Amino acid sequence: MSLAAVVPHLARPPALLLQQLVQSRGGRLLFDGLDLALHAGDLLWVQGRNGAGKTSLLRLICGLSAPTAGRVHVEQGLLYIAHKPGLKDHLTVLEQLRSSAAVAGRACSEAEALAALAPVGLVDAAEQRQARLSEGQRRRAALAQLWLPQVPPLWVLDEPLAALDTRMVERLAQRLDRHADEGGCAVFTSHQPLPLRRATRSLRLGEH
Numbered sequence: 194m195s196l197a198a199v200v201p202h203l204a205r206p207p208a209l210l211l212q213q214l215v216q217s218r219g220g221r222l223l224f225d226g227l228d229l230a231l232h233a234g235d236l237l238w239v240q241g242r243n244g245a246g247k248t249s250l251l252r253l254i255c256g257l258s259a260p261t262a263g264r265v266h267v268e269q270g271l272l273y274i275a276h277k278p279g280l281k282d283h284l285t286v287l288e289q290l291r292s293s294a295a296v297a298g299r300a301c302s303e304a305e306a307l308a309a310l311a312p313v314g315l316v317d318a319a320e321q322r323q324a325r326l327s328e329g330q331r332r333r334a335a336l337a338q339l340w341l342p343q344v345p346p347l348w349v350l351d352e353p354l355a356a357l358d359t360r361m362v363e364r365l366a367q368r369l370d371r372h373a374d375e376g377g378c379a380v381f382t383s384h385q386p387l388p389l390r391r392a393t394r395s396l397r398l399g400e401h
C-alpha cells in the first residue's frame with residue numbers, strides 16, 4: 194500500500210506552499226526562510242504581537258505584495274478578507290456582497306446573496322447603505338462571503354474576530370470547522386483563540 198493511500202492528503206499538492214520566504218519592511222526583517230505547506234482540512238492560526246508581520250504574511254499569500262525572497266504557491270483559488278474590509282459606503286449590503294462575488298469571478302444570484310446574509314444576521318439590513326453600519330455589522334457584511342456558494346478552497350482572514358460579538362464568533366468558528374471538514378483550509382490572524390472544534394496549527398511570528 195502506498196503512503197498516499199494511508200495519508201490521503203499526500204496524494205494531492207498542498208493548497209498553499211511557502212518556500213524559504215523572506216520579508217523585510219521598513220528596514221526590519223519580519224521573517225526569514227519561512228517554509229510551510231497547508232493541506233486540505235488545515236486551519237492555521239498566525240500569531241504574534243502588534244507589528245510582528247501577520248498582515249504582511251497574509252498579503253504575500255494573496256499576491257498583494259512581493260516577498261524579499263522565496264516563493265508563494267497557491268494551488269487553486271483563495272478568498273481574502275482584509276483587516277479593514279474595503280466596503281463601499283454608497284452600496285447596500287446586498288449590492289456589496291454581489292459585487293464582491295462578481296469581482297472574484299463567482300457571480301451569485303440575489304437569492305444566494307440573501308441566503309449568505311442570514312447566518313451573519315444581516316437579512317434585515319440587506320437594503321441598507323453600508324455607511325450606516327456599525328463596525329461589527331461591517332465585519333459581518335464582509336464575512337458573509339464565506340457563506341456564498343462555490344467558495345474557494347483557501348481562505349485568508351485577517352483579524353476576522355475584530356468587533357464581533359460572542360455569538361458571531363461562535364458562528365464563524367463553526368463555518369471554519371465545516372469548511373475544513375469539506376476539504377478546505379484557512380489561514381487566519383487573531384489576538385484571541387477561536388472556539389474551533391478541529392485541531393488548529395499555529396505559526397508564531399516575531400520570535401527570531
Ligand SMILES: Nc1ncnc2c1ncn2[C@@H]1O[C@H](COP(=O)(O)OP(=O)(O)OP(=O)(O)O)[C@@H](O)[C@H]1O
Pocket residue numbers: 218219221223241242243244245246247248249250
Ligand atoms: N507600507 C509599509 N511600509 C513599510 N513598513 C510597513 C508598511 N506596512 C507595515 N509596515 C511595517 O511592517 C511591520 C509588520 O506590519 P504588519 O501590519 O504585517 O504587522 P501585524 O503583525 O499584522 O500587526 P498588528 O497585530 O498590529 O495588525 C511593522 O513594523 C510595520 O511598521
